[in-house]
Each structure stands twice: as C-alpha cells, then as structure tokens.
C-alpha cells in the first residue's frame with residue numbers, strides 16, 4: 126500500500142480546516158496544513174491523540190449493573206440487532222416518542238440522526254440547539270427571513286465596525302478572529318460586550334463590561350441612542366422594515382441612565398458604542414454564547430439583529446449577508462422532516478417553547494420557502510425538543526414515558542445543565558446507547574457503548590449547514606476498521622444499520638457516506654470525488670440586496686423589527702429586558718447567601734467542551750478546572766492563585782482551581798465548563814470524577830427559567846458563593862467523588 130496523501134476535514138474545533146494527512150500502510154504518519162495560527166491541534170502530537178490507548182475499539186455491552194463499568198465485547202451486528210429489537214419493543218409498548226436522541230454540537234453527520242428519528246416516528250431529538258447557535262439561527266430567520274452567514278470571514282474586508290456580543294473568537298472561531306485582526310489593520314473598529322476582559326476585549330476599541338444577563342437592556346439603550354440621534358438608515362427602514370414606530374417607542378423605555386444602572390456600563394460608553402456601530406458602516410454584529418445562554422435570550426439576539434437592520438447593514442458587502450439556499454441537496458432535505466406525522470410532531474417535549482418548535486418552526490420556514498424556494502438549514506437545528514424537558518420526562522415520565530435514549534457525539538453528564546437530573550434520567554432508562562470516541566461519564570451509564578469513526582476515518586462534506594457560500598470536502602484518510610485491532614463505524618453506518626433493521630430500508634439506498642454526497646452534489650453536476658480533488662467550491666459571484674427583487678422571507682416580506690411571528694405565537698413582538706431569575710435585584714434574599722454572579726463556560730484552548738481531557742500533553746496546560754475571580758474578591762474570600770475553592774449555588778457545589786484575574790468584575794466569577802477527569806475510575810460513585818469540577822452540577826435547566834419563546838436555559842447568571850476547600854477526602858489528598 127505504501128505512503129499516501131489524503132485530505133481530511135478536521136473536526137477538533139470550529140474552523141473545520143482541510144488538512145494534508147500522510148498515511149502509510151493504514152497508519153497515520155503525520156498531519157500538516159492547518160492555516161490557523163491559534164490552532165489547538167498544535168498543542169499536542171496528532172499521533173498521541175489519534176492512537177490514544179483509551180479510544181474505544183469495539184462495541185461494548187453492559188454486563189454488570191449500570192455504572193459498574195463491567196462490559197462485554199460484542200460485534201456490530203449483535204449490537205445493532207439487539208438495540209433494534211429493544212427499540213421495536215419499546216415503541217410497541219409506549220409509542221415512538223419513547224425514544225429520544227441527544228446530540229452534540231455539529232460534530233458528525235447529524236442529518237442522518239434526524240432521518241432515522243423522523244422515519245422512526247419520534248419528535249424528540251434534543252441536544253445543543255437551544256443552547257448553542259440554534260437560538261441565533263431561529264431568531265434571525267424569524268426577523269430577516271434567512272440566517273446571515275457570519276462564517277464567511279472574507280466579508281470582513283468590507284466591514285468598518287465589528288461588534289462582538291458575548292463572543293470570544295480568539296478561542297472559539299479562530300477563522301473569524303483572523304478575519305477581524307486583518308480588518309483591524311485596515312482601520313476596522315472593534316466593539317466588545319463582555320463581562321470579562323477576554324482576549325477579544327484586549328484588542329477592542331471599545332470594551333463594555335456588561336453585567337451578565339443584561340445585554341437586552343444594553344442593546345435597547347443603543348437602539349434608543351441611534352433613533353434619537355437620527356443615526357439610522359431612514360430610507361431602508363421606511364422601505365424594508367416592519368414596525369419601526371413601535372420599536373422606537375419600546376426603545377424610549379431604555380434611556381441611558383436606566384440602562385447604565387441595569388448593566389453597570391457607563392452611559393458615555395453605551396452612547397459611544399451606539400454611534401460607532403451606526404456611523405462606521407457597514408458594520409456587523411456577532412453574538413455568541415454570552416447571550417445565547419441567557420434566560421431571556423430571544424431579546425438580546427433580536428435586538429442585535431434589529432440594530433443591524435436599522436443602520437442598513439442587511440445584505441450589503443461586509444454586513445449581514447443573506448446567502449439563500451444552496452445549489453445542492455441540503456442536510457435539511459436529507460433529514461426527511463416530512464416523514465414525521467403531524468400527530469407525532471405534536472408530541473415534542475418542550476412544545477411550550479413555540480418559536481423553536483411548532484407552530485413557530487412552520488411559520489418561519491413556510492415564509493422562507495415562499496421567497497427563497499427552499500427552507501433554511503438554520504444550522505441543522507430544526508424543530509427540536511428542549512433538552513431539560515427531555516431529561517425531566519425521562520426522570521419522571523411526565524408528560525409520558527421516555528424509556529430509550531441514544532446520544533451521539535455528546536456528553537450530557539457534563540454539558541447539559543443540572544447534572545443530578547441528567548444522572549437520575551440516565552440511570553432510569555430501559556435502553557441507553559452511546560456512540561463516541563472515548564468512554565465518558567455519560568457512556569459509563571450506558572447499556573451499549575459503540576466506537577465511532579473519527580474525522581480521520583470518515584469523509585465529510587461541509588459548509589456550516591449552508592451558512593457560508595464555500596463548500597468543502599474531505600476524505601477518509603484511514604479505514605475505520607482494521608481486523609484484529611479495532612472495529613469502528615461512522616455515525617451514518619450506525620443510523621443506517623438501525624434503520625435497515627427497523628423497516629426503513631427503502632429510505633437508506635446509499636451504502637456509504639460518499640454515495641450520499643454524490644447524491645447531494647448531483648444538481649451541481651459534480652461528484653464527491655471531484656470536490657475532494659478540487660478541495661472546495663465557491664460561487665463565482667455574489668449578488669447583494671437580493672430583497673429588492675424578492676422581498677424578505679418573512680410574513681410581511683420585510684425585516685420584522687416588530688415580529689409578526691412572535692405576535693402570532695402569543696409572545697411580545699419586540700425585545701425587552703427581564704431580570705435574570707437569580708439576580709441581586711430580583712432575588713435579594715438569595716444574593717445575601719450567594720453574593721456573586723457565576724458565569725460559566727467561556728471557551729479556552731486547547732480543549733473543546735468536555736473533550737481531550739485524556740490527552741496527557743494537553744492536560745499539562747490545564748491539569749484541573751480553573752475559575753477566575755477578581756483580586757479584591759479573592760482577598761475577601763481569603764484565596765490565592767492555585768487554591769482549590771468550592772463554587773456553590775443553590776443547585777449544587779463543585780471545586781475548581783483559582784486564577785486571580787483583574788479582568789473580571791468584583792461581583793462576578795467565571796468557571797470553566799466541560800470538566801471530568803478520565804484518569805479517575807469509571808465506576809460509580811466516581812464516574813470519571815464527574816461530580817468534582819463539572820460546573821453543570823451547579824446550574825439548573827428548570828423549564829420555568831428558560832426563555833419562553835426559545836427554551837434556551839440560563840448558564841451564565843447564577844448567584845453563587847466561593848470559599849476555600851479545607852479538606853480533600855479521606856486520605857487528605859484526593860478530591861471526594863460526590864460533593865454534598
């Protein structure tokens with residue numbers, strides 16, 4: 126076989142770079158070619174990670190009690206036969222909705238997760254949607270009739286001002302950050318809204334150190350300044366925006382003095398940001414998890430889109446470009462949403478969050494389709510169950526029994542709020558199946574754990590679910606199975622294997638991912654192999670202001686500052702500010718006990734969420750979970766760098782190591798998320814140390830605290846207290862497995 130050069134797409138982090146992979150006799154030799162300076166892959170040798178001894182090799186079936194870590198190796202056929210027969214039995218007893226699928230953040234071929242589930246008849250696909258970029262996708266599509274393609278970094282060459290709201294791309298979207306830095310060299314201004322002086326804030330022309338959870342007030346204050354000072358684009362607003370007068374009236378309720386009190390940001394800074402964003406045009410805003418993880422996330426996300434619209438940024442070069450549908454078969458089309466009956470769809474868990482689920486989804490997408498001819502992929506997060514509702518239903522059988530769960534590319538014990546609820550739910554299931562690269566605290570509670578082919582062992586066709594015009598292809602560099610060594614399968618093979626056994630054969634005509642990609646590219650007269658050889662495809666020209674011909678894909682055909690979709694669904698059609706469910710003003714008695722505001726989950730290299738903790742070289746950078754606290758607060762509490770502290774909320778407590786950081790407000794602390802310790806025992810009560818530093822032990826996803834339209838749950842506005850850890854378990858050294 127000898128040496129070969131392959132080109133694969135890296136799925137370690139968000140840029141999804143196409144890499145040159147050298148292989149010899151089915152063994153990885155080296156990987157070259159990340160174009161990204163801040164590439165986390167560069168922190169450790171690829172061979173260390175890819176050939177890590179902990180990687181899953183063969184399907185495992187539980188033989189002991191749940192959580193005892195006793196497994197039997199079985200074949201893929203045995204695993205798929207047994208799982209299919211158990212699913213058929215549970216469906217017969219409880220209905221198809223008894224199966225839920227929890228997926229992660231676009232790490233794999235999720236269109237096939239949806240295809241299987243739609244054909245199976247369950248509406249209960251949940252995961253990161255309401256917590257991740259899905260919120261922005263849904264709100265943008267409701268207001269603009271399409272989701273702007275912010276992954277297109279080339280546009281930044283034309284952008285005069287970038288505003289990052291709760292988003293820190295140096296650690297999270299490096300391609301965007303490189304685009305911003307390049308633009309800055311040519312004079313582009315940068316505004317950063319973040320409670321922490323994060324890496325983006327370090328480079329900003331204006332950094333607004335906002336109180337966590339108050340961005341809606343801040344952005345409404347900015348809208349008010351822009352309208353009062355006449356800095357908006359009158360012609361565009363008159364012709365192309367619906368509800369300007371009502372918006373102006375709403376914004377008047379947010380004068381700067383009041384906004385400053387709410388947000389802790391000085392008046393003059395808010396005014397300066399508003400003026401900069403309105404006059405340095407085209408400007409462009411990008412919001413991130415700082416706002417998506419708010420209890421009232423609809424409002425800041427809507428307000429940020431409204432800001433862009435009123436200053437005339439939509440579908441102009443360097444602004445909020447609306448790409449429209451792809452010329453190939455999209456992931457959404459592969460999902461076969463039409464296969465799910467209206468009756469089953471109506472059973473979706475979390476249906477009270479009507480913008481995300483029916484009828485909001487239909488209302489938004491039918492208007493998109495009317496104008497664009499196709500529905501919008503919305504980052505693959507379509508019509509989805511709300512994760513906290515799903516885990517609650519599993520744990521309590523309310524509103525009906527959910528007895529089976531499959532998690533694909535997700536680690537809910539670490540990444541979903543309220544770990545105790547997730548734990549209770551996972552333990553109570555009749556059937557829990559996990560596909561992953563490694564054993565995780567979630568997989569440790571499963572009945573079947575299946576080894577998934579990694580991004581080096583599978584082909585991929587990628588354009589961020591149609592949010593960039595550039596289509597990229599990568600091939601499998603290595604076989605997923607080598608007899609005698611390991612037998613992994615792609616997640617496509619897993620879903621197809623189950624589908625074939627459950628009466629879906631006619632809907633799985635393709636035997637491999639490559640064949641599905643050939644099918645998807647056919648309308649472009651291309652094969653997948655053609656694209657692999659070319660590397661990427663991009664449209665030759667891009668047309669701006671397309672709305673002048675077609676209007677916008679919304680019910681009024683205009684950008685909806687006043688959302689008729691929200692109105693129809695019975696929600697406030699305009700953004701507004703609401704105090705977070707836990708806050709010094711809303712729950713003063715709670716704040717007496719828990720005086721600090723906890724924000725969680727700011728991303729940090731080299732880790733991706735809960736991944737890579739088993740890679741020794743990477744753990745040298747962060748051996749333990751780390752929290753940030755202001756020097757004055759640290760002194761008050763009596764802790765210093767590298768001390769272990771308890772972070773305690775009314776929901777639970779965990780311990781992390783201190784990093785004293787004057788870039789965080791005295792009243793706020795920041796805790797990393799994603800922590801578990803693979804080196805600790807898998808069996809209960811340890812579950813790989815999942816109770817020790819995993820900040821979701823301290824969070825809550827209670828439905829009553831979720832955004833009423835989207836169902837997003839708050840992860841960044843908990844009241845907490847911080848105090849020094851005095852003792853470390855019985856031997857005085859190890860940390861205790863289950864904190865009280």
Ligand SMILES: Nc1nc2c(c(=O)[nH]1)N[C@H]1C(S)=C(S)[C@@H](COP(=O)(O)OP(=O)(O)OC[C@H]3O[C@@H](n4cnc5c(=O)[nH]c(N)nc54)[C@H](O)[C@@H]3O)O[C@H]1N2
Pocket residue numbers: 138139165230257258290291292293294296297298318319320321323335336337338339340412413414415416419724725726727728729730731732733734735841
């Ligand atoms: N290296 C690495 N890269 C990643 C990931 C990873 O785990 N590791 N995860 C990927 C995923 S799935 C996602 S969703 C993206 C997320 O990427 P980003 O959206 O950039 O998310 P974060 O780093 O979580 O949060 C950004 C900032 O929000 C701030 N923040 C916290 N609370 C508030 C608030 O109330 N208001 C405002 N304005 N800001 C607030 C935090 O201080 C933080 O600096 O990153 C992706 N990229």
Ligand SMILES: Nc1nc2c(c(=O)[nH]1)N[C@H]1C(S)=C(S)[C@@H](COP(=O)(O)OP(=O)(O)OC[C@H]3O[C@@H](n4cnc5c(=O)[nH]c(N)nc54)[C@H](O)[C@@H]3O)O[C@H]1N2
Pocket residue numbers: 228229230232233234253256257258414418533534535536537539540541542560561562563565577578579580616725726727733734735736798799820821824840
């Ligand atoms: N407190 C708090 N919680 C958060 C956040 C926060 O900021 N704060 N952020 C939230 C956000 S935005 C997100 S997106 C989520 C992320 O939540 P998850 O998606 O659950 O996070 P990961 O840790 O990336 O889990 C991915 C798992 O899938 C495996 N995996 C990776 N690629 C593949 C693949 O191709 N196939 C299969 N089968 N497995 C694969 C990995 O080994 C890993 O175990 O976390 C959320 N949780």
Ligand code: SF4
Pocket residue numbers: 135136137138139140141142144159160161163164165166167299
């Ligand atoms: S780790 Fe991230 S930046 Fe580095 S090659 Fe992979 S996708 Fe690109």
Ligand SMILES: [Mo]
Pocket residue numbers: 230253256257258
């Ligand atoms: Mo995410």
